[in-house]
Amino acid sequence: MSHLLELTGVSKRFGGVQAVNEVDFHADPGEIVGVIGPNGAGKTTLFNIVTGFYRPDAGKMTFDGHNLVGLKPNQVTRIGIARTFQAVRLFANMSVIENAMVGQHTRTRSGVFGAILHTRRTVEEERRIQLKAQEALAFFGDRLIPRINQLASELAYADRRRLEIARAMATEPKLLLLDEPAAGMNPAEKDGLIELIGRLRDEKGYAIVLIEHDMPVIKGVCDRVVALDYGSKIAEGTYDEVASNRQVVEAYLGKAASEVQ
Amino acid sequence: MTAKTETRTRRLPFERIPVRRIILVALSLAIIYGVVAGSAATLQTGTFSGADWRTLVVNGLARGSVYALIAIGYTLVYGVLFMINFAHGEVFMSGTYTSFFVATALAESGYLNEHPLISIGILFVVSMVVSTVVAIILERLAYRPLRGAPRLVPLITAIGASLFLQYTFRGLYGANVRAYPEIAAIQGTWEIFGFDFLKKQVIVIVAAMIFWLILYLVVAKTKTGRAMRAVGEDREVAALMGIDVDRTIVATFAIGGALAGAAGILFVFVFNQVIFIMGFLPGLKAFTAAVLGGIGSISGAALGGLVLGVLEAIGPNLFLTGANVPSPNQLQPVVAFGILVLVLIFLPGGFLGSDEEERA
Numbered sequence: 029m030s031h032l033l034e035l036t037g038v039s040k041r042f043g044g045v046q047a048v049n050e051v052d053f054h055a056d057p058g059e060i061v062g063v064i065g066p067n068g069a070g071k072t073t074l075f076n077i078v079t080g081f082y083r084p085d086a087g088k089m090t091f092d093g094h095n096l097v098g099l100k101p102n103q104v105t106r107i108g109i110a111r112t113f114q115a116v117r118l119f120a121n122m123s124v125i126e127n128a129m130v131g132q133h134t135r136t137r138s139g140v141f142g143a144i145l146h147t148r149r150t151v152e153e154e155r156r157i158q159l160k161a162q163e164a165l166a167f168f169g170d171r172l173i174p175r176i177n178q179l180a181s182e183l184a185y186a187d188r189r190r191l192e193i194a195r196a197m198a199t200e201p202k203l204l205l206l207d208e209p210a211a212g213m214n215p216a217e218k219d220g221l222i223e224l225i226g227r228l229r230d231e232k233g234y235a236i237v238l239i240e241h242d243m244p245v246i247k248g249v250c251d252r253v254v255a256l257d258y259g260s261k262i263a264e265g266t267y268d269e270v271a272s273n274r275q276v277v278e279a280y281l282g283k284a285a286s287e288v289q
Numbered sequence: 290m291t292a293k294t295e296t297r298t299r300r301l302p303f304e305r306i307p308v309r310r311i312i313l314v315a316l317s318l319a320i321i322y323g324v325v326a327g328s329a330a331t332l333q334t335g336t337f338s339g340a341d342w343r344t345l346v347v348n349g350l351a352r353g354s355v356y357a358l359i360a361i362g363y364t365l366v367y368g369v370l371f372m373i374n375f376a377h378g379e380v381f382m383s384g385t386y387t388s389f390f391v392a393t394a395l396a397e398s399g400y401l402n403e404h405p406l407i408s409i410g411i412l413f414v415v416s417m418v419v420s421t422v423v424a425i426i427l428e429r430l431a432y433r434p435l436r437g438a439p440r441l442v443p444l445i446t447a448i449g450a451s452l453f454l455q456y457t458f459r460g461l462y463g464a465n466v467r468a469y470p471e472i473a474a475i476q477g478t479w480e481i482f483g484f485d486f487l488k489k490q491v492i493v494i495v496a497a498m499i500f501w502l503i504l505y506l507v508v509a510k511t512k513t514g515r516a517m518r519a520v521g522e523d524r525e526v527a528a529l530m531g532i533d534v535d536r537t538i539v540a541t542f543a544i545g546g547a548l549a550g551a552a553g554i555l556f557v558f559v560f561n562q563v564i565f566i567m568g569f570l571p572g573l574k575a576f577t578a579a580v581l582g583g584i585g586s587i588s589g590a591a592l593g594g595l596v597l598g599v600l601e602a603i604g605p606n607l608f609l610t611g612a613n614v615p616s617p618n619q620l621q622p623v624v625a626f627g628i629l630v631l632v633l634i635f636l637p638g639g640f641l642g643s644d645e646e647e648r649a
Contacts, residue, residue, distance in 0.1 A: 079529060101528035111529060119522045122515070130519045134531025136512060150511075157512070199531055 030090075032057050032235050033078070033109075033203055038087030040070075040077055040259075047073040049259035050087070055203060060229055060236045062250035064243075064270070066279055070259040071239040072114060075205050079111055080104040092202060106134045110201035112192045114208045114239075120181035124172055127180050127191055128161035131198025135160070164197040167227075186217055193224075197232070204228060206238040210245045222248040243271070255279070313634065320631070327608035336610055343484065345602045351490040351559055353598020354497030358552035359575030360582070360590035361504060362424075362545030368585040369521045369541045372440065375447035376427055378572015379454035380546050382565065384420030385553030386458055388412045389469055389563045396470035405474035409554070417550035423454070424546025425539055433535070451568075458565040466564045469557040493555045500551050501591050504544065508587060517541055521585075570622065574601075577629040583642025592640055601625050 031054035040048040048070045055061050063071050076082045078089065080101040089096035094107050110131075119127050136153050165172040168190045175183060180191060189209065196204060206225070210218050222245055228234050240246050246253060246267060253270040255263040257279040263270045270276055331337070337345075359381055366374045374380075392412055395401040401408045431450045435443045475492055478485040508514035516537045519527040528534050556571065557563065574597060582593025604624040605617035614620070632639060 081525065100533075101525070102531050102533045105529055105531035113526070117523055117526045119519050119526070121522060122518060126515060130515050130527070130530045130532070133512060133516060133519075154510075154512070195530065 030093075031055060032092055033237075034088075034090050035078070036088040038074075038077060038084045038089060040073060040082055040084050046259045048077065048084070051256070051259070051261050053254060053261070055235045055237050057202070057235050058229060058233060060225065060238070060249050060251050062246040062253040062267070063237060063239045063256065064241070064246060064253060064276075065256035068258075069256040069279075071256055072207060073259075074256070075111060075207055075239065078104070078205065079109060102134065105199050105201075108200070108202035109205065110196035110199045110203070111205035112189075112196055112207055112209065114211060116185075116188045116192050118180040118188055118191060118195070121179060123177050123179055124165065124183065124191055125158070125161055125176045127195050128164050128198045129157050131164070131195040132157040132160050132200075135200055160200075161198050164194040165191075167197065167231075168194060185212060189213075193228075197228075201234060204234045204236045206236065206240075208239055208241065210240055210242040218242060218245055221245060225249045247271075317635070324608050327610075331607055331610040334610065337606065342603070345606060346599055347486060347490050347494075349599035349602030350595060351493045351598070352602065353578075353595040354494050355552045355556050355559070355571065355594075356575045356578045356598055357591045357594025358497050358500055358548045358555070359571060360579040360594050361501070361587060362549050363576050363579040364582075364584055364587060364590040365508075365517070365541050365545045367579070369517055369538060370432075372432070372443050373447065373576070374427070374432075374542075374545075375444065375572075375576075376431070376451040376454060377424075377545065377549060378568035378570075378575070379451045380420050380424045380427065380568070381549040381553050381556075381572060382458065382563075382568030383423040383454060384416035384418075384546075384550035385557060385567065386462065386563050386565070387419040388416040388554060389467060389557075391415050392470045392557075401470060402473045405472050409472065409475075413551060413554050416553045417547045420550030420553065421543045421546040424542040424549070428539055428542040433538075451572075455565050455568070462565065464565065466562050469561045469563055471561060472558075475558060489558045493558055496551075496555055500548060501587075504548060505587055507544070513537070513540055574622075574625050577625055577632075580629060581632050581639055583639030586639070586641040589639055589641035596640075597625060597628060600628060
């Protein structure tokens with residue numbers, strides 16, 4: 029059986045640091061996979077490899093029948109992978125709707141000449157971009173729609189996080205990579221996030237991979253959890269399986285702690 | 290800087306004002322005095338009539354429009370790549386110089402004056418296409434390989450590319466000034482609101498406004514414009530949104546090049562000549578205009594170009610005639626680059642620039 033996203037033996041080294049070490053990883057349609065591990069375990073590097081920012085030193089990566097190795101980030105987006113960042117990275121000087129409209133870029137075709145000549149195709153396409161962008165923003169109820177013409181930099185922190193997800197949604201992905209979406213959220217916002225991630229899967233049908241340090245969030249949404257440490261996969265399974273794994277506990281708390289347990 | 294001085298305690302009273310501030314204030318007082326005294330003296334002599342001033346202003350607006358169009362090329366590239374393409378003046382020259390040959394051929398066949406509108410259209414197309422192609426080649430060969438290099442490296446390369454283009458044209462076509470064929474249809478004057486205006490100056494100003502407007506709409510409203518702004522803000526995230534960063538950068542150079550090519554035709558409408566170094570001074574002045582308006586800002590480029598053009602046309606006459614400076618118009622570059630220095634000292638962000646000038 030072939031998976032939607034499949035990584036086999038992927039490795040990446042930076043100088044003397046083995047950031048990712050022969051990792052096997054997969055995600056299936058409609059699945060929510062959590063990636064956990066201490067700081068520096070290689071979680072974000074893994075995202076950067078999948079999205080084409082880094083080229084892996086070794087290993088195979090496929091997505092939806094495409095070979096992922098060697099694709100540029102914009103090509104990765106085109107075949108259906110979108111992501112958000114640990115530190116929110118919006119286009120601060122663009123309006124909320126424009127941020128979402130940029131996400132539609134890869135789904136459209138017409139160029140500068142069509143725009144200058146105002147061809148019908150361009151006009152219709154621009155309207156469709158607007159519509160799709162609005163649709164993505166509408167997913168967040170009345171959080172983003174009323175603020176459509178504000179600059180992204182004027183949004184409250186939680187709304188910026190929402191906009192980043194909306195912008196990723198506007199690329200019409202099959203797989204959504206979320207890098208620490210719960211960072212900086214209070215407990216109530218975290219509950220909202222758990223519900224939101226569930227809705228993203230149920231209503232939009234995305235496969236979702238999320239990096240998260242917040243264990244209640246991981247426990248709340250993930251079908252499967254993968255634990256990394258020093259670039260290597262040390263455990264995989266349901267939340268309970270991984271959370272009780274001796275190696276995982278050691279990675280988080282040190283060897284002595286697991287002996288106490 | 291200030292935070293550091295504030296932490297120092299028990300200073301003598303005369304130490305409180307930094308020397309730099311004193312020099313700046315003295316400098317600005319001297320400039321204000323010079324400008325006011327010079328202007329007053331000039332106005333008292335009555336050398337210039339009201340009509341003269343009007344002519345100078347229109348003259349300044351016309352050349353300012355040309356600067357504005359060239360300045361857009363600097364500002365777009367800066368907005369996306371945070372680098373100054375100092376070869377942009379030569380992009381402007383290449384298209385204009387090439388169109389000279391077409392114009393000459395058209396003039397010799399008599400077509401130029403039989404069908405001035407079509408001819409002007411052809412000249413615009415030739416100049417814009419050549420400038421665009423030169424800009425794209427420049428990006429591909431001179432700048433893209435240095436994308437990850439420190440800031441200073443592409444700057445030096447730009448100066449090298451600039452000299453390369455200048456001396457290529459000199460080698461191919463000689464070092465002489467060549468007279469651009471006059472187009473009879475745009476000579477003479479139009480009467481507007483009871484005043485006579487030179488046709489070619491009106492055409493230059495209006496055409497520049499149209500080009501600027503098109504550019505503004507492209508950047509503000511189209512997909513390509515959004516992609517350019519997105520790449521300027523965060524190249525990695527832009528790529529992740531499916532934007533082809535390389536293609537967007539090429540588009541930026543191409544649009545800047547096309548506008549420089551258009552500016553070249555407007556330039557020869559006014560000045561009627563081409564020479565291999567013709568891109569140098571207009572290029573530097575357009576750069577000044579871009580900085581004056583706030584580099585990275587498209588409206589700033591237009592505003593800066595017009596302000597610079599008018600100051601350059603009026604300035605020497607107004608400030609210097611009264612001070613008995615001989616042939617003040619020879620000092621136009623002094624005014625232009627004097628403004629550049631002053632802007633950098635007093636208003637480094639320009640009229641419409643952002644505060645984040647540290648990126649420069």
